[in-house]
Amino acid sequence: MSAKKPFTITGESCDVLADIVDSLLIIDGQSPFVWEPRLKKKARAKAIYATLALRGNRLSLDETRDIIESKTRLPSKSREEFREVKNASQVYDQMSSFNPYSLKDFLKAHKLMTLGLGEGGGSFRKSRIGYFDGRISGHYGTRPELIPDMMATLFTWGQEKPSHPVIKSAIFHYHIQLIRPFALGNGRLGRFWQTLILANWKEVFEFLPIEMGFFSDDQLYRFHIETAHLKSSCGDFIEYSLLEVYKSLDFLVKLQEKKPRA
Numbered sequence: 525m526s527a528k529k530p531f532t533i534t535g536e537s538c539d540v541l542a543d544i545v546d547s548l549l550i551i552d553g554q555s556p557f558v559w560e561p562r563l564k565k566k567a568r569a570k571a572i573y574a575t576l577a578l579r580g581n582r583l584s585l586d587e588t589r590d591i592i593e594s595k596t597r598l599p600s601k602s603r604e605e606f607r608e609v610k611n612a613s614q615v616y617d618q619m620s621s622f623n624p625y626s627l628k629d630f631l632k633a634h635k636l637m638t639l640g641l642g643e644g645g646g647s648f649r650k651s652r653i654g655y656f657d658g659r660i661s662g663h664y665g666t667r668p669e670l671i672p673d674m675m676a677t678l679f680t681w682g683q684e685k686p687s688h689p690v691i692k693s694a695i696f697h698y699h700i701q702l703i704r705p706f707a708l709g710n711g712r713l714g715r716f717w718q719t720l721i722l723a724n725w726k727e728v729f730e731f732l733p734i735e736m737g738f739f740s741d742d743q744l745y746r747f748h749i750e751t752a753h754l755k756s757s758c759g760d761f762i763e764y765s766l767l768e769v770y771k772s773l774d775f776l777v778k779l780q781e782k783k784p785r786a
Contacts, residue, residue: 532759533691540766541690547773548726551780557728567731568592572612574739575715581605607640615716619730624696624721625682627675633716638709648672649707665704674703682721689725693718694765698758701749722769728776737768 551557559567569589576583583591583605590596591609615636622629635646644650648671653664666674678699682692700714715735722729738745744764752761 532757534759534763537691537759537763537766540763540770541688544690544766544770544773547770547777548728551728551773551776553780557776557780559728559731564731565589565593567733568613568616571719571731571733571735572609572616574733574735575712576605576608576612578715578735578739578742578745579608579711581608583609604641611637611639611641612712612716619720619723622720624717624724625679627679630675630679630713630717634706634709634713637712637716638706642708644707645709648675648705651707653704653707665710666702671703671705675705678703689721690766690769691762693721693769694762695758696721697765698749698752698761702753702758718765732772732776734769734772737772 566589569585569592572592573583573585573588576588582602587596588609591606592613615633618633618636622633631646638645648668649665650668652668678696682696685692687695697714697718700710700717704710706713715738719729719732719734722732722734748761748764752758
C-alpha cells in the first residue's frame with residue numbers, strides 16, 4: 525500500500541455499498557437483528573465448508589457440520605481435511621477476540637488456522653512460492669524479504685484511513701491474496717479477515733456465510749483476483765466482493781420481511 529491509492533472505487537461499487545447499507549436498515553428493523561442458535565450453526569458450517577472447499581477440501585457440508593458439532597471423531601476422508609475443519613471452527617469461534625487491524629492478531633489467527641498442517645504457522649514465509657501448470661514454472665506472491673513491511677503497511681493503513689469498513693474488508697481480502705504472506709492458508713485467512721472486518725463494524729456479519737458466494741462460482745472469484753493482479757488495482761475485485769456481500773444479506777432481508785409488523 526503506497527501513498528497513491530492502489531485501487532479505485534467505481535460508481536457501481538458506490539451503488540452496491542448504498543444497497544448494503546439499505547439492506548442493513550431493513551435487517552435491523554425496529555431492533556438489532558439477533559441470530560437464532562439454529563441459524564448460527566447452519567451459517568457457520570456453510571462458511572467453513574465453503575472457504576475450505578475453495579482450497580480443495582473434499583469434505584461435504586454435512587460432514588463439515590458433523591465435525592464442527594463433534595458428532596464424528598474419525599476423519600471421513602483424510603486427517604488433514606478433518607484438521608482443517610477443526611482449526612477453522614476454532615478461529616471462527618474466536619472471531620470477536622481478534623482486532624481486525626492488529627498484525628499480531630493476524631499472525632495468531634494464522635497459527636490457529638494451520639495448526640498441525642505444516643511448518644511456519646503464525647510466521648511469514650521465508651521462501652518464494654512456486655507453481656507449475658504443465659508448461660511453465662514460476663513464482664507468485666510478494667518476495668519474502670518484502671512481506672513484513674508490506675503487511676505492516678497494510679495494517680497501519682487499516683488503522684489510520686477513514687475508508688468505509690465494507691471497502692476495507694475487500695481491500696484486505698485482496699491484498700492478503702496478492703502478498704500471500706504465508707506458505708499455506710492465505711486464501712482461508714483472507715476470506716476470514718474480510719468477515720472479521722465486517723463483523724467488527726456490524727455484528728450481524730459474524731455468522732453471515734459470505735464465503736458461500738465466493739465458492740458458488742469459484743472460477744469467477746479467481747478471475748477477479750487474477751484480473752486485479754494484472755491491472756495492479758483491486759477496483760474490480762472491490763466491486764465484485766461488495767456484490768457478494770450484498771447478495772449474502774438478501775437471506776436476512778427476507779427473514780425480516782416475513783416477520784409480522786408490530
